[in-house]
Amino acid sequence: MDPNVVFLNSFLDVSEETFEKLVRISTFKKLEKGFNIAKSGEVPSKIYMLVSGMVRAYLSSETGKEFNKNFFMPFSFVGSLTALIKNRPSKLTYETLTACKVYEVSFEEITRLCKEDIHISNLYSKVLEHVFIKYEERQLEFISMDATERYLRLRKRISGIDDLIPQYHIASYLSITPVQLSRIRKKIDKN
Structure with a gap:
């Protein structure tokens, strides 16, 4: 079975029809090490499904010091979610730490499909739940x-x-x- 389908099915059973809709709005890309998929201060428009490689999200201080917020490994969704949802500049930079293979998706297209297709809307909801759970786990690590x-x-x-x-x-x-x-x-x- 396609590993991308297996990954999506880890959130919710995805039908072949739903998967095909997602494929139609996705672009496969190979990114070199050091590529910024989202930059601090810029309004992002894309979200990525990471299928190989490693990405970091980091914050830069005014003095140029970098603070790593997260590391992303395959298979995961990568992007400045808060900035995408609010349509505002990202506070974080998302940079490839190794060569990566990704599927790039327009966030606008995903949200449009969510309004049209309950299955995609449910998948989006499950992905957001997953992101929140991972965020909470990370916070608990720091305090415990x-x-x-x-x-x-x-x-x-x-x-x-x-x-x-x-x-x-x-x-x-x-x-x-x-x-x-x-x-x-x-x-x-x-x-």
């Missing part, structure tokens, strides 16, 4: 786990992350310094 526990959970969620992206990105995501991350790694290696 120390940095070592958060790092171990990240390594479990993204196998081989230490080899995929630079240490400073991982440290930023964990809200610690690269030096603290290095100490955590040494401590884990000793055990």
Whole structure:
């Protein structure tokens, strides 16, 4: 079975007809490492289904310091959802950390289809629920786990992350310094 269908079916059973409607409004793209799919200060219009590679969402301070909010791995939906929904400039930048394969979809087309097709509307609703649950899980990690526990959970969620992206990105995501991350790694290696 098509892995894209399997992914969509993880939210809701998607009929062949519904899948075909989604395919018609999607464009398959190969993106190079370092490509910005949404930029801070710009109003986005697209959402992406990531099928290979890794993407980060980050916030830049006025001094240029970057704070990683999230990492996206296949299969997931990527885009500045708040900016898309509100039709306002994104506060975050979404950047490919590796070469990626994505399906690009116009957010306007998705919302139009939601008004026309209850199955697509239900799928959209389930995807939003999933995004909210992931957001809440991340918030709970910060208030209930120390940095070592958060790092171990990240390594479990993204196998081989230490080899995929630079240490400073991982440290930023964990809200610690690269030096603290290095100490955590040494401590884990000793055990």
